[in-house]
Amino acid sequence: xxxxxxxxxxxxxxxxxxxxxxxxxxxxxxxxxxxxxxxxxxxxxxxxxxxxxxxxxxxxxxxxxxxxxxxxxxxxxxxxxxxxxxxxxxxxxxxxxxxxxxxxxxxxxxxxxxxxxxxxxxxxxxxxxxxxxxxxxxxxxxxxxxxxxxxxxxxxxxxxxxxxxxxxxxxxxxxxxxxxxxxxxxxxxxxxxxxxxxxxxxxxxxxxxxxxxxxxxxxxxxxxxxxxxxxxxxxxxxxxxxxxxxxxxxxxxxxxxxxxxxxxxxxxxxxxxxxxxxxxxxxxxxxxxxxxxxxxxxxxxxxxxxxxxxxxxxxxxxxxxxxxxxxxxxxxxxxxxxxxxxxxxxxxxxxxxxxxxxxxxxxxxxxxxxxxxxxxxxxxxxxxxxxxxxxx
Numbered sequence: 496x497x498x499x500x501x502x503x504x505x506x507x508x509x510x511x512x513x514x515x516x517x518x519x520x521x522x523x524x525x526x527x528x529x530x531x532x533x534x535x536x537x538x539x540x541x542x543x544x545x546x547x548x549x550x551x552x553x554x555x556x557x558x559x560x561x562x563x564x565x566x567x568x569x570x571x572x573x574x575x576x577x578x579x580x581x582x583x584x585x586x587x588x589x590x591x592x593x594x595x596x597x598x599x600x601x602x603x604x605x606x607x608x609x610x611x612x613x614x615x616x617x618x619x620x621x622x623x624x625x626x627x628x629x630x631x632x633x634x635x636x637x638x639x640x641x642x643x644x645x646x647x648x649x650x651x652x653x654x655x656x657x658x659x660x661x662x663x664x665x666x667x668x669x670x671x672x673x674x675x676x677x678x679x680x681x682x683x684x685x686x687x688x689x690x691x692x693x694x695x696x697x698x699x700x701x702x703x704x705x706x707x708x709x710x711x712x713x714x715x716x717x718x719x720x721x722x723x724x725x726x727x728x729x730x731x732x733x734x735x736x737x738x739x740x741x742x743x744x745x746x747x748x749x750x751x752x753x754x755x756x757x758x759x760x761x762x763x764x765x766x767x768x769x770x771x772x773x774x775x776x777x778x779x780x781x782x783x784x785x786x787x788x789x790x791x792x793x794x795x796x797x798x799x800x801x802x803x804x805x806x807x808x809x810x811x812x813x814x815x816x817x818x819x820x821x822x823x824x825x826x827x828x829x830x831x832x833x834x835x836x837x838x839x840x841x842x843x844x845x846x847x848x849x850x851x852x853x854x855x856x857x858x859x860x861x862x863x864x865x866x867x868x869x870x871x872x873x874x875x876x877x878x879x880x881x882x883x884x885x886x887x
């Protein structure tokens with residue numbers, strides 16, 4: 496007679512996630528107790544504490560009380576340390592987010608006086624003075640100058656940046672190591688030095704005038720290392736098996752790079768271009784030295800001063816007149832909106848890893864595969880017909 500063992504109970508896995516109903520109650524209790532104790536200390540023990548000190552005291556008390564409450568719920572020291580570390584990391588993330596929101600919100604709030612006026616975006620400052628109201632004059636010359644300078648910058652850094660990144664990834668040797676070292680060192684180059692380089696070499700030595708082209712060259716010198724580094728990191732993510740498969744099929748190194756590596760890293764390279772563009776939009780020091788400053792619209796980057804949004808923001812903010820300061824914050828808000836849009840596009844377009852195709856690209860690949868299959872079938876059909884291989 497055989498006896499059957501009772502069925503084993505299903506194993507209940509322990510969740511290590513700090514997010515749960517009980518943990519939310521512990522967080523709320525620790526926060527309320529910390530605020531109460533901090534208020535008691537600020538009113539009874541340390542009456543002269545400032546708001547910043549109050550926040551620090553409350554946060555330290557919160558960590559202590561939260562650790563005590565977690566230790567009462569769970570005896571493991573590892574769990575207590577893990578919960579405390581999680582709370583500290585999330586607190587730092589919230590602090591960074593609040594700082595970002597404060598900067599963005601304060602800029603848009605101070606620029607609310609100038610932004611509602613349509614003339615602020617459609618006119619320049621040629622007929623406006625510091626004492627004129629916000630309905631007169633605008634930042635059209637700065638917006639146009641920024642777009643022209645960034646366009647010239649992209650025409651310079653995109654081919655050079657991609658060529659440099661491909662060279663660093665597809666070649667090896669002492670020269671490649673030297674170029675990589677120079678690129679990494681130039682990423683920490685102060686932007687003012689790039690402006691001084693172009694100003695000393697073109698304006699003072701060769702006699703070029705301060706213009707949009709000189710400003711674009713200065714911005715390119717400062718942004719090119721960032722473009723190369725970002726593209727280099729993206730191209731490194733391309734699987735080596737793709738290169739090996741292309742080379743094994745007889746393709747040359749150049750055709751492998753052009754038809755396999757770069758298309759695979761397309762989304763990441765787009766992100767690198769957008770990040771470099773956003774970096775170039777906010778450069779002020781190179782433009783201040785090389786572009787000059789004027790109050791009228793100038794669409795010729797080869798002659799005459801050409802303003803940009805960072806330069807306008809810098810110049811207007813030094814004026815003692817409230818209307819000029821409002822224009823400075825309005826120009827800063829427009830510049831910040833452009834940068835936020837570019838970073839958003841970089842996040843959306845660069846969200847896919849290297850080699851992963853979008854939905855549209857997958858449909859295109861499927862249609863192309865069907866066309867290739869139909870072409871192969873039509874090519875092999877005469878060979879499969881009876882008597883196709885016999886002599887008549």
